[in-house]
Amino acid sequence: MIRNSISTEGLPSSARQAIETVGNNIRTARKRRGWSLDEMAGSMLVTRKTLSRLESGDPAVGLSVLAVALHCLIMTDDLKKVAAPESDSVGLFYEQQRLPRRVRKKQTPVDDLDF
Numbered sequence: 589m590i591r592n593s594i595s596t597e598g599l600p601s602s603a604r605q606a607i608e609t610v611g612n613n614i615r616t617a618r619k620r621r622g623w624s625l626d627e628m629a630g631s632m633l634v635t636r637k638t639l640s641r642l643e644s645g646d647p648a649v650g651l652s653v654l655a656v657a658l659h660c661l662i663m664t665d666d667l668k669k670v671a672a673p674e675s676d677s678v679g680l681f682y683e684q685q686r687l688p689r690r691v692r693k694k695q696t697p698v699d700d701l702d703f
Contacts, residue, residue, distance in 0.1 A: 599647055608645030610654070615643040617661045632656045 599607075618628050629639040634653060642649045642657060658667050673679065 604645070604647065607647050611643045611645035614654075614657050614661070617663065618643075621661070628657070628660060631660050 618625075625636050625639055629636045632639065632653070634656070638649065638653060639657070642653055655664070655667055658664050669675070
């Protein structure tokens with residue numbers, strides 16, 4: 589039974605396309621390995637239908653299913669790259685805007701120089 593939720597109904601088209609791309613990429617990786625849906629679903633401990641929904645880009649499929657699929661494909665490192673701080677160009681831009689325009693050397697109090 590596929591759940592409908594506000595998060596899937598209000599999903600922006602760019603996000604929906606990205607999820608579909610991820611699903612297609614998982615399908616391609618599975619096929620390259622010569623695995624059937626049943627074989628991979630069995631190794632993931634999920635149903636064939638769940639894996640099929642993941643591969644078709646169903647946004648209601650849980651993140652844990654994606655993580656297990658990537659683990660089975662020996663692609664877990666790819667999951668670590670999602671939303672990595674070093675690839676956050678907008679966040680880096682805002683961080684750069686907060687940097688001071690000028691940096692001054694700290695003044696040393698006169699008392700610190702007394703021997």
